[in-house]
Structure formats: structure tokens, C-alpha cells
Amino acid sequence: MLSAVRIKPDVYWVGAVDWNARSFHGYSTEDGITYNAYLILDEKVTLIDTAKITFKDELLARISSVIDPSKIDILVCNHVEMDHSGNVPTIKELNPNVRILASAPQGVKGLTAHYHDLGFEGVKTGDTLEIGKRTLTFVQTPMVHWPDNMVTYDAYDKILFSNDAFGQHFASSTRFDDENDLGEVMKQARKYYANIVQPYRMQAANAVKAVRKLGPDAIDIIAPAHGVCWRSHVADILDAYENVYTSGKLEEKALVAYDSMWGSTDKMAHAIADGFLAAGVPVRLMDVKCTHISDVMEEFLDCKYVAMGSPTLNSQMMPPMAELMTYMKGLSPKNECRVGIPFGSYGWAPLGPKSIASELEGVGFDLPLGTLACNWIPDQAYLDDLRQKIVDLAK
Numbered sequence: 001m002l003s004a005v006r007i008k009p010d011v012y013w014v015g016a017v018d019w020n021a022r023s024f025h026g027y028s029t030e031d032g033i034t035y036n037a038y039l040i041l042d043e044k045v046t047l048i049d050t051a052k053i054t055f056k057d058e059l060l061a062r063i064s065s066v067i068d069p070s071k072i073d074i075l076v077c078n079h080v081e082m083d084h085s086g087n088v089p090t091i092k093e094l095n096p097n098v099r100i101l102a103s104a105p106q107g108v109k110g111l112t113a114h115y116h117d118l119g120f121e122g123v124k125t126g127d128t129l130e131i132g133k134r135t136l137t138f139v140q141t142p143m144v145h146w147p148d149n150m151v152t153y154d155a156y157d158k159i160l161f162s163n164d165a166f167g168q169h170f171a172s173s174t175r176f177d178d179e180n181d182l183g184e185v186m187k188q189a190r191k192y193y194a195n196i197v198q199p200y201r202m203q204a205a206n207a208v209k210a211v212r213k214l215g216p217d218a219i220d221i222i223a224p225a226h227g228v229c230w231r232s233h234v235a236d237i238l239d240a241y242e243n244v245y246t247s248g249k250l251e252e253k254a255l256v257a258y259d260s261m262w263g264s265t266d267k268m269a270h271a272i273a274d275g276f277l278a279a280g281v282p283v284r285l286m287d288v289k290c291t292h293i294s295d296v297m298e299e300f301l302d303c304k305y306v307a308m309g310s311p312t313l314n315s316q317m318m319p320p321m322a323e324l325m326t327y328m329k330g331l332s333p334k335n336e337c338r339v340g341i342p343f344g345s346y347g348w349a350p351l352g353p354k355s356i357a358s359e360l361e362g363v364g365f366d367l368p369l370g371t372l373a374c375n376w377i378p379d380q381a382y383l384d385d386l387r388q389k390i391v392d393l394a395k
């Protein structure tokens with residue numbers, strides 16, 4: 001039976017677990033997804049967020065295990081995206097008098113565009129709403145991940161309903177960080193940041209500042225809209241957001257991502273990786289034929305050295321590399337300290353590696369070695385020289 005999960009007295013997780021989701025708008029979700037909604041039983045019964053429309057039955061079954069869903073008085077919509085708002089019309093149908101709150105003006109505008117005018121009410125940063133013994137405080141967090149995003153703080157229970165911030169795509173049968181392998185949860189939190197929140201680094205950093213402002217003892221639980229709730233590792237996830245994800249600090253690490261048709265660019269990739277290892281720099285080598293672009297971007301997040309390689313195919317780079325370049329540009333990882341190493345093989349005109357170079361330059365990379373283009377198949381002397389160039393660069 002699908003039941004609600006109590007996360008504090010009178011506060012329940014009533015979301016849905018999408019065990020089989022393997023792609024979320026192009027992001028690979030090997031561990032599945034959850035759509036988290038939270039129910040607060042107070043004088044005014046309040047629901048925070050809903051779930052994707054296809055999980056209507058699961059959402060309603062979990063709510064029904066504690067209360068008749070038509071008794072929901074207030075629905076707080078922290079984010080317009082349909083994985084959270086998909087069942088807003090469902091709740092409205094069940095109780096036409098429900099008050100539906102979203103950020104002003106973007107949340108109200110966005111919900112109206114998605115579901116027509118259901119009488120949405122706008123709230124702004126610092127606005128509060130008494131629902132009984134609890135008072136909810138709203139803080140707008142624009143662009144974490146859309147312009148409408150906001151978080152809701154419940155000071156009575158010390159819960160921050162953070163929506164996309166601090167989320168992870170991680171389906172599990174338990175609802176808390178400490179009930180799961182922390183390494184796996186942190187890895188998914190990092191991948192989530194790298195693929196969803198990264199373009200809005202400053203806004204995410206501001207959201208963390210707003211959380212810090214609440215004070216060191218203000219939060220028992222961070223309850224995001226995806227993945228598990230942070231209870232035992234609140235400090236760890238705040239620290240990761242502050243000091244790793246949003247800090248812009250780069251580690252002495254290297255990523256080598258590439259494609260190859262006949263093995264020449266692959267040989268170059270291995271020589272580059274060997275060079276980094278010889279210089280004592282940890283490296284990850286990722287052939288994009290067998291590595292998803294969202295995994296490449298997770299690795300990319302705090303790498304100082306980024307080597308990207310492609311042979312030349314019909315005067316272009318290989319399409320899987322072009323896909324990665326487009327995706328990387330969208331995530332706008334501008335960082336003037338990042339070192340780019342474009343490389344690849346060609347037959348008669350090195351346009352594959354050259355177009356990689358111009359894409360890397362376009363996102364602000366420094367290219368100290370220029371474009372490393374090899375005509376046809378690299379021999380051992382070429383590979384030794386390439387390896388040495390990397391050693392010299394990294395040292």
C-alpha cells in the first residue's frame with residue numbers, strides 16, 4: 001500500500017517514486033527519480049508542491065493515507081516546472097476553495113500559462129503565512145532553476161522545503177540521507193547541481209547565503225523536491241554547495257572526453273591521460289560513445305584541465321562531441337582559470353579539432369597548447385611528444 005512517510009510530527013512526505021526513469025529531459029538518471037511533495041497537518045492543511053501528472057494516483061494515495069485530499073486548504077507551489085506542479089489542477093478540482101500560492105510575479109505567471117487562471121496568489125521574499133501554530137516564510141530563489149523558483153521555510157519544524165536546490169535524482173525506498181549510502185547520495189547531488197543548477201551558480205550561492213542567514217540551528221531538515229531529505233548531513237550538503245559547487249574553485253584534475261572512428265584520436269586521448277598521470281594529476285578518460293554527456297558534465301564541474309577530442313568527419317567534429325559542446329555551452333561553465341586542450345586526428349583538413357578549439361575558446365577557456373591536431377595515425381614519437389607536452393603543462 002502506498003503510504004505517507006512521517007518526517008516530523010504532523011509533517012509527511014507524500015510524493016512519488018519513479019523507479020524506472022532513466023532520462024530526465026536528456027539527463028541520464030541511472031538511479032531513478034522522486035517527485036517530492038510534503039503535507040503539513042495544521043489548522044490549515046497545507047501541501048508543498050505536487051508531482052508529475054502521471055503520478056497523480058500515487059500522490060493522492062499517499063495523501064489519503066493521512067487525510068482526505070479534498071481537505072487541503074493551501075497549496076504552496078515552489079516551482080512551476082511540471083514535475084512539481086503537474087497535479088495543481090488535481091488539487092484544485094478536489095477543493096475548489098484551495099488557496100494556491102506561488103512566487104510573484106513569475107510563479108503566478110508561469111502557472112497561469114500552464115493551467116489557466118486558477119486564482120493563484122503571489123508571494124515575495126519575506127512574506128509569511130500563518131497556517132495554525134506554524135508560520136511559513138517564503139524566499140524567492142530566482143533561476144534556481146527557473147525565474148519563478150522559491151523555497152518555503154517552516155520555523156516551527158525547522159524544515160526548509162528547498163525545491164530544486166539541494167536535490168538529487170535518486171529513487172530509494174527510504175526518505176532520508178542517513179538511510180542511504182552517503183557517497184551515492186552526494187554523487188547524485190553533485191550530478192544534479194552540475195546538470196541542472198550550474199548555469200545559475202551565483203543565484204545558487206545566494207540561496208545558500210539565505211539559508212546560512214537563518215542561523216546555525218535553524219534547520220533540522222532540508223526537504224528538496226527530488227531525492228532524499230537531508231537530516232544527518234545538512235552541514236555536508238551546504239558545505240558542498242558553498243565550497244565546491246558554487247565556489248568556482250577548480251581542482252588539479254583532468255578530464256579527457258573524446259570520440260574516435262578508427263582509433264587515432266583514442267590513442268591521442270590515452271597519451272594525454274598518461275601525461276597527466278605522469279605529472280601527478282588525477283584524470284578521467286571518457287569516450288562519449290559510452291559515457292552520457294550528463295556524466296561528463298558531472299566530472300567537468302571542478303576540473304582545471306579539460307581535454308576534448310574529435311577526429312574530422314565531413315569537415316566537422318563528430319556529432320556526439322557536438323552534442324557535448326552544445327550541452328556544455330548551455331551550462332555556461334565560464335571560468336577563466338580553466339585550461340582547454342582541443343585535440344584530434346584528421347585526413348586532409350583538421351576541422352574537427354579546430355571546431356572543438358573554437359567552442360572551448362567561446363566559453364572562455366585558456367588554450368595554452370593551441371589545437372593538437374594529428375594527420376592520420378599518430379606514431380609512437382608523436383604520442384611521446386604529446387605526452388611530454390601535457391607533463392610540461394601540468395607541471
Ligand SMILES: Cc1cc2nc3c(=O)[nH]c(=O)nc-3n(C[C@H](O)[C@H](O)[C@H](O)COP(=O)(O)O)c2cc1C
Pocket residue numbers: 259260261262263264265266310311312313314315316345346347348349350351375376377
Ligand atoms: C566518413 C569520413 C569522413 C571524413 N571526413 C574528413 C574530412 O572532412 N576532413 C578530413 O580531414 N578528414 C576526414 N576524414 C578522415 C579522418 O578524419 C581520419 O581518418 C582520422 O584519422 C580519423 O581519426 P580517428 O581514428 O580518431 O577516427 C574522414 C573519415 C571518414 C571515415
